[in-house]
Amino acid sequence: MALMTIGKLSGATAVKVTTIRYYESIGLLDEPQRSASGQRLYAGASVERLRFIRHARDLGFPVSAVRELISLQVEPGRECVLVDQIARRQLDEVRRRLTQLEALEAELKRMIRACEGGKIGTCSVLAALGQHENCLHEQHDGAEVLAGLPSKGA
């Protein structure tokens, strides 16, 4: 297949042009050939590499993990178990987030159910937010929300 510009590569992989350049800048993608005028020219293999990265990112692997995976790919013959470890780590992380989100969903539902269009002074959503535990007047057995949810890692 012929060489393609960054725009074509972007189109073929659904990764934005700026993001491709960003990946290059952080060393996820090798520097490609350049045309006489300085435009990047990619070979077909770049499509595979970029799809790999994109998919791993979509799965929530941090860039650092993607980097590890790429290095494992590049240097074959090593144990698959390393790759497996990275995937398991990611699965643990995903499950942790799932648990948190389920607790959040429950609490938000409870809050909304209690909000019946009254005035703010009696709004239980605001009241619930002011509480440390037991978000409404009713008890609930310690489905306390974990700290720092979607801030950064999520």
Next chain:
Amino acid sequence: MALMTIGKLSGATAVKVTTIRYYESIGLLDEPQRSASGQRLYAGASVERLRFIRHARDLGFPVSAVRELISLQVEPGRECVLVDQIARRQLDEVRRRLTQLEALEAELKRMIRACEGGKIGTCSVLAALGQHENCLHEQHDGAEVLAGLPSKGA
């Protein structure tokens, strides 16, 4: 209750000192009194306010939403329905993330199950990541992972 330093407030709310100062800098917290030497001195009400913020953040509300909620709190007598809207928006967001994460969990599990300790050349985790759709050899009905998961908004 007596005035307290930022350290005490931090201890009382489990919000880090630096984070408290950050909240002040972005206007989530009012500027407190200062001692003669310039140290921040907080009254008891700050504990409530900060707990409110903390809880809302733990629930995944972005700072912008917390700001809205605070302004609704400060100016009472308005319709509870606005608060309700914010909470519902947040619930939708949480559910969206839940759906994505469930798809991720399924895909990761499938990947790991297929990884039986072989060499990298045949490792299906890496193979799966290279695929655009149908992550393993078996079919699965379009549980395609959505783009840009935990990158920013998540």
Next chain:
DNA sequence: CCTGCAGTCTACAGTAACTAGAGGGGCAAG
């Protein structure tokens, strides 16, 4: 009173993973 140390101050830089914009050059079609 001195020393030491924990606590506080400001201000700036760094994090993750991009996204957006400024200001300019290149290339093919009409």
Next chain:
DNA sequence: CTTGCCCCTCTAGTTACTGTAGACTGCAGG
């Protein structure tokens, strides 16, 4: 030759903080 889209580099902004440097304060022990 001009229009218009594509490409270039570089910088700054995003979100919600966290960490660091360098200096000052407040309090207890000796």
